[in-house]
Amino acid sequence: MLGSPGVVVMRRQRAHRESARRHRGNHRGPAQGAGRRLLAKCFGLGLSLSVVTTSVRTAVAGETYLELRRLALAWGMTIPTHTKDLVLLKSSWTTLEFVPQTRQLRLNGTLIWLNDTVSDVKGQWCINAVDRSRTIEPILAPSRHLAGMPGPPVLLDPGHGGEDVGAPSRTGDWEKDLTLALARRVRIHLANAGVRAVLTRDDDRTLSLETRVQMIRRTRAGVFVSLHFNTAPSPSVYGVETFALTPQGYSSTAGGDSPSRRSLWCSGNRFDAANVVLAYRIQRSLRLWLGNDHDRGVRRARFQVLRDATCPAVLVEAGFLSHTPTARRLASAEYVDVLAQRIAAGIVEYVHAVEAARTSSTAVPAKR
Numbered sequence: 024m025l026g027s028p029g030v031v032v033m034r035r036q037r038a039h040r041e042s043a044r045r046h047r048g049n050h051r052g053p054a055q056g057a058g059r060r061l062l063a064k065c066f067g068l069g070l071s072l073s074v075v076t077t078s079v080r081t082a083v084a085g086e087t088y089l090e091l092r093r094l095a096l097a098w099g100m101t102i103p104t105h106t107k108d109l110v111l112l113k114s115s116w117t118t119l120e121f122v123p124q125t126r127q128l129r130l131n132g133t134l135i136w137l138n139d140t141v142s143d144v145k146g147q148w149c150i151n152a153v154d155r156s157r158t159i160e161p162i163l164a165p166s167r168h169l170a171g172m173p174g175p176p177v178l179l180d181p182g183h184g185g186e187d188v189g190a191p192s193r194t195g196d197w198e199k200d201l202t203l204a205l206a207r208r209v210r211i212h213l214a215n216a217g218v219r220a221v222l223t224r225d226d227d228r229t230l231s232l233e234t235r236v237q238m239i240r241r242t243r244a245g246v247f248v249s250l251h252f253n254t255a256p257s258p259s260v261y262g263v264e265t266f267a268l269t270p271q272g273y274s275s276t277a278g279g280d281s282p283s284r285r286s287l288w289c290s291g292n293r294f295d296a297a298n299v300v301l302a303y304r305i306q307r308s309l310r311l312w313l314g315n316d317h318d319r320g321v322r323r324a325r326f327q328v329l330r331d332a333t334c335p336a337v338l339v340e341a342g343f344l345s346h347t348p349t350a351r352r353l354a355s356a357e358y359v360d361v362l363a364q365r366i367a368a369g370i371v372e373y374v375h376a377v378e379a380a381r382t383s384s385t386a387v388p389a390k391r
């Protein structure tokens with residue numbers, strides 16, 4: 024149905040109802056917008072992505088949903104597979120696998136939890152506009168979203184410390200000691216790549232969450248990475264996950280946000296686009312090393328250090344201490360060193376993307 028509007032405006036509660044109205048007039052379709060396309064260099068993905076610059080208006084107290092087939096056109100991708108279990112968008116370099124009726128997307132193989140469900144609206148699979156603007160396009164075309172973001176030093180935040188021991192490991196270690204060991208190794212690998220890093224704590228001391236965030240200003244840090252390890256009631260749960268702040272108005276991945284919590288505007292929301300790029304780069308780096316089965320994805324949460332951060336910030340849960348094989352590996356300095364190297368590699372990619380965005384924003388945009 025080429026030529027029909029690609030934007031559907033509706034209340035979130037009615038996401039699955041047939042009664043949703045198609046919203047005309049505010050959206051310039053891909054064909055109309057073609058003349059306004061800019062070539063955006065996509066860092067790390069090795070492609071030049073054509074991005075439609077047309078804006079989309081969101082209805083008051085409503086949600087804007089975008090048809091995936093329309094987005095595929097805008098992104099220069101095709102939809103070779105479209106079933107009830109999977110909507111696959113593909114270009115030469117990029118694969119987007121959306122799982123209908125869930126919040127799951129695999130972007131070039133890395134799991135990303137969307138801010139809203141992939142929904143069926145009048146027979147078309149749609150995503151919320153927030154996931155176009157605050158999730159997918161920043162990752163695919165970072166140069167358009169990272170210009171003006173600060174660079175190093177990187178502030179590494181080893182979780183817990185002092186009286187706050189964190190989670191216990193199956194091998195008898197404490198999370199606070201493992202996070203410090205990891206942060207020190209990440210700092211070394213960043214230094215090897217020419218990226219300066221400082222730590223919120225370099226010894227075993229109690230540090231409030233407020234103090235950790237205040238250190239962003241004190242150290243003039245442009246990147247904040249909090250390092251933690253996970254624990255779960257079930258000893259069989261394993262894997263790594265990277266958290267970025269939930270955009271205003273949306274539910275965190277774990278759910279349970281009250282309406283007032285969802286509507287809260289946080290300092291960290293100024294960096295929504297950069298937060299998700301940083302999270303994606305780290306999570307991707309870890310997945311490529313550990314394998315897909317360890318990939319618990321880029322997730323959203325309103326952790327205090329992410330809410331109050333005054334620069335782009337993420338929180339990495341670098342393994343489950345309640346999972347015996349993981350706990351055993353973390354007892355080895357060699358394993359911790361490779362883990363640190365992979366986290367550092369993701370941070371370095373992000374820092375380079377910020378530098379590239381700075382350079383390209385001063386250049387004359389390419390037209391076609």
Ligand SMILES: [Zn+2]
Pocket residue numbers: 182183189190198251252
């Ligand atoms: Zn922790």
